[in-house]
Structures are given as structure tokens and as C-alpha cells.
Amino acid sequence: MNRIADRIAETLYAAGVRHAFGMPGGEVVTLLDALERAGIRFVLARNETAAAMMAAAASVVGGAPGLLVTTLGPGLANAVNGVADAAQERTPLLVISGVVERSIRARYTHQVVDHAAMLRPLVKASFEIEPESAEATIARALRLATTPPFGPVHLDLSPTTAALPAQGAPASRNGASQPLAPDPADPAVAAVRERLARAERPLLVAGFDAARGGAAAAICRLADTRRMPVITTYKAKGVLDENHPCSLGGAGLSPLADTMLLGMVRDADLVLLAGYDPIEMRPGWLGVPPHPERVVELGWPVDHAMHEAGLRLCGDPAQLLAALADGCAPGESWPGGAVADARAALARAFASPADWGPHAVFETLAETAGDPTVTIDSGAHRILLSQMWRASRPLSLLQSAGWCTMGSAIPLAIGAALAEPSRRAIAVLGDGGLEMTLGELGTIRDQALPLTILVLQDESLGLIELKQAAAGLTRTGVTLGRTDYTAVARAFGGLGVECRDRASLRSALAEAASRSAFTLITCPIDARAYVDRI
Numbered sequence: 001m002n003r004i005a006d007r008i009a010e011t012l013y014a015a016g017v018r019h020a021f022g023m024p025g026g027e028v029v030t031l032l033d034a035l036e037r038a039g040i041r042f043v044l045a046r047n048e049t050a051a052a053m054m055a056a057a058a059s060v061v062g063g064a065p066g067l068l069v070t071t072l073g074p075g076l077a078n079a080v081n082g083v084a085d086a087a088q089e090r091t092p093l094l095v096i097s098g099v100v101e102r103s104i105r106a107r108y109t110h111q112v113v114d115h116a117a118m119l120r121p122l123v124k125a126s127f128e129i130e131p132e133s134a135e136a137t138i139a140r141a142l143r144l145a146t147t148p149p150f151g152p153v154h155l156d157l158s159p160t161t162a163a164l165p166a167q168g169a170p171a172s173r174n175g176a177s178q179p180l181a182p183d184p185a186d187p188a189v190a191a192v193r194e195r196l197a198r199a200e201r202p203l204l205v206a207g208f209d210a211a212r213g214g215a216a217a218a219i220c221r222l223a224d225t226r227r228m229p230v231i232t233t234y235k236a237k238g239v240l241d242e243n244h245p246c247s248l249g250g251a252g253l254s255p256l257a258d259t260m261l262l263g264m265v266r267d268a269d270l271v272l273l274a275g276y277d278p279i280e281m282r283p284g285w286l287g288v289p290p291h292p293e294r295v296v297e298l299g300w301p302v303d304h305a306m307h308e309a310g311l312r313l314c315g316d317p318a319q320l321l322a323a324l325a326d327g328c329a330p331g332e333s334w335p336g337g338a339v340a341d342a343r344a345a346l347a348r349a350f351a352s353p354a355d356w357g358p359h360a361v362f363e364t365l366a367e368t369a370g371d372p373t374v375t376i377d378s379g380a381h382r383i384l385l386s387q388m389w390r391a392s393r394p395l396s397l398l399q400s401a402g403w404c405t406m407g408s409a410i411p412l413a414i415g416a417a418l419a420e421p422s423r424r425a426i427a428v429l430g431d432g433g434l435e436m437t438l439g440e441l442g443t444i445r446d447q448a449l450p451l452t453i454l455v456l457q458d459e460s461l462g463l464i465e466l467k468q469a470a471a472g473l474t475r476t477g478v479t480l481g482r483t484d485y486t487a488v489a490r491a492f493g494g495l496g497v498e499c500r501d502r503a504s505l506r507s508a509l510a511e512a513a514s515r516s517a518f519t520l521i522t523c524p525i526d527a528r529a530y531v532d533r534i
Helices: 004-014 026-038 048-062 074-078 080-088 115-119 131-145 159-163 187-198 208-212 216-226 255-267 317-325 338-349 358-368 380-388 409-419 431-436 440-446 462-470 485-491 502-512
Strands: 019-023 041-044 066-070 093-098 126-128 152-157 202-206 230-232 247-250 270-274 295-299 311-314 373-376 397-399 425-430 452-457 495-498 519-524
Touching (some): 004 131, 004 159, 019 409, 026 152, 041 409, 041 440, 074 080, 080 152, 115 126, 115 152, 131 152, 187 270, 187 317, 208 317, 247 255, 358 380, 373 409, 380 462, 409 431, 425 431
Parallel strands (some): 019 041, 019 066, 093 152, 126 152, 202 230, 373 397, 373 425
16 A cells, blocks of 8 residues: 555654554544554553553653554543643654544534644644645654654644555655764863863752763763762653762652752752753752852753753753763762762661551562663652662653653553563552553553552542641542452453552562563552651
């Protein structure tokens, strides 16, 4: 076959896309057929927002742009939260939606809404694919989505256009763009290197662009050479192995951790911000770092007013850091053991206070899990796990950190498992997030994914309950009834296990790793265990 839909699919395949996610409608059936013929596997989700997050995880783990396919009207509208997540998480995502035929568009109103207007605040661009320029439009959308700052691009495709015969030979495709690596001898790079050599208290803050851009090796070289502490955003965890003596872990969401880390950022006489976007940070980081003349940004420009920087070197953060590390003079920093003291204080602050509770659950997980990809939902448990989990490699802890939406852990785990089937994927979430995405257990079953799902069941929206208590307000609208998740897992073709101590959890996690079906492990906890501990 040589339909326009086939040319679209072939262009996507050539860009590295191997999975499409969504829920089809009649307007996109030709496209689905073309995707399958081209070698792009369509994954039927139960909800379009979840499908967008699956595509996002597949993009982060696999490296190619994500692909979401929806029907018109309600299908695309239901994906809005997932598209917003891609926008704020800087995910290269193509959103292809069906659309009513042009010939009846002015007269027909059923399920008709202005797709481009609805998505305008959330996408880098919105196009309708026309017969004469289909391949060029897809190629343009791919370039836009993968040009920093990454983000979603929307495309409308009508059924008639998709089914039309493609005319002429396939268009030649442009090669991948490659940013020029900076010369280590470049005067701007050399000036920063000299400042780093003179600094007594240098500090590096690494963000998501550094983690997914391959900056881990350069960051490790700088940390080893200058013995400088490295703080990351939550999505950049592991860009320096968090067992490294210079790693201070993630920051930005935990008031408990920030009380220890913000002081170091304020005291630093040189702060390197590498691939850093403060969209992940909270109001406590407004104006931090506080001395613009001490701040150097390395990476692609991002739109914010959280802080100022005295110098910005724009470009690929991994290449800028590599150029900076080349020839960097060795030296010691932060006299008096400040970095070791900070690491020890963080370890004490997040150590388990009891034999059972969320801290004990996460300590047991870390002891038994090996090196999985872990996904985490929004809530009090996300703050705690993001502080306790020591990531040894980048992109090993996935979460919605800029958008912070609930219901992300299971879709992210699905996308990660499909993009990297050889690595174990573990989703960690609360009962609120699980019940928001229960339908995706069917997706896990149908895709035959051996996921481990770890649920902390506190029968509450714990983080909101904490905020109500802190404000002296009545506990309202946060109580969840108790659901038998063991029975739910069985109904969806998986295995359900309930654990109330470390020994049973350790056994359940080990057994889940050997199963071919998914395992849902429920850990009943007390929401009060988070009080003053995150």
C-alpha cells in the first residue's frame, strides 16, 4: 500500500518511533493500519491522558519522540492533561488526532471543537496534514518537537486524507541536526573553567536536560576533579551516581531536605546550573541562587523568572560540561567536611523512624529491587521516595515533576517497560493515584508486561491532608474508602499481595521479579508517618 497514512508512518518510523499510544476512533483507523504496517506497534490504553504519559516515558527511555493517537473531539479533549504534562515536562511528543472532513466541517457539529485552539497554550505548533505536503508536515513537526526546549506538537489528520494514494516518490529526509560541540579552548568556556579553579565553594545543580542529554560522564569528571557537591532536580536524579561522595541527591520539593541544601546553595561562591529548569522547584527556591554574579547557566534557555544568572552559555549542556571538564584543574572544595556532613544529615533526616511505614517500605524496596526503572506518582510518597531512593544512573526514577499530575506512575511504567523490555519497571503510588488509573491494569495485562506495582494504602490523599493540618483546617475531602486491591489485581489477570512488614514485602518483591504477569503489592500504612518527615 502507498497511502498518505503510509508515508506518515514511514516518516515516523525513520525518526525512531516504535510505539504509538492512544485510544482509536473511526477517524484514525487508516493511520493505525499504516503504523502497524510500518513497524510501529499501537498500544491500546484505557485513557488518552494515560496514553500521553506512556508515550512520554517511551520517549525518555527510548530516545525517540513519543507518539499519541486520538480520535477527534472527546478523544483529544481527554488527552489534554497528558499533553499539558508533556509541555511542562519538556517531552518531544507528536499528538495526531482525527478531524471531521473539510467538506462538511462548516455544517456538521457533532463532536466538533477547534482542536488547535484547545491545545494552543500547550503545544509548540498545530498543523492539519494536507495531501500535498503530508511528509513535509510530519518532518516539520518532528523537528519542532525535538528542538530545545522540547515539547508537544499537534497534527490533525482527516480520514479521507489518510486514505488517499500518495503521489510521487517518498521525500528525501533531512539528516539529524547535531549541535556543534564547543571548543574547550573557547574563551567563554575557559573563563568559566578559571572561575571554577579559583572557587573555594563551587556547587553544581543539574537538571533534566543534563540527565537525558548524556551529561553524566562530564558531571562525574567535574565532581571527581574539583570535589564539588552536586544537587539535582528530581528528574535528574542519578546523573551523578547518588552513592558518590559528592552527591547531595535531589532537591526542590522537600522542605526537610531544602532546609539543609538551600544554605549550601546560598553559601556557594560559584554555582553552575547545568541543563537546569526551575519548573521543578517550589517557592522556597525563588531567588535561589541569590547572587547572580556567582551563577553560570550551561544549557538551553528556558523561560522563567525564578532567579538571575550573571553568565549564560547556551547550547547542549552535556557538550558544554564536557568542554568545561577538559583541562579542569584538580582541587579540593568546601573545607571542613561540609559535603560529607550534609550527606550524613540527609541520611539521618530520612532514615526510617519505625519498623513499618512508608520509610520502611522504601528502604526494603531499595534493598531488594536491583537496578530497575522506578516510576512514582504525585503525593507525599513521591517526596519521600525521591529523597530516599539513591539513583545510580540517570533516567532511572521517572515522575511528573514540572506538572506534578496524579495518575502518572502506572502509565510511565508501561511506557518505560515497552521501550526497554529487558529492564524491570516498578510503579510506586498511593491508593488515590491507583484508583485514578485502575483501567490501565488492563493495558498491562494485554501488553503482557511483568510490572511490579507497589501501592502505599493510607486511605487518604495524604499530602493534601498534611497541608490541611498545617493550615489548621478541618480534614475535608481527602478520605478514601478501603479497596481490596488483591481482588482487583486478580480480576485484571495479575497477582495481588498485601504486606504489613518488611519480611513479607521483601519476599513479595523478590517473587514479583520472576513472574511473567504483573504483581500488585499493597502496603497499608498510616498517613501520619509523613508528618514532619518530608
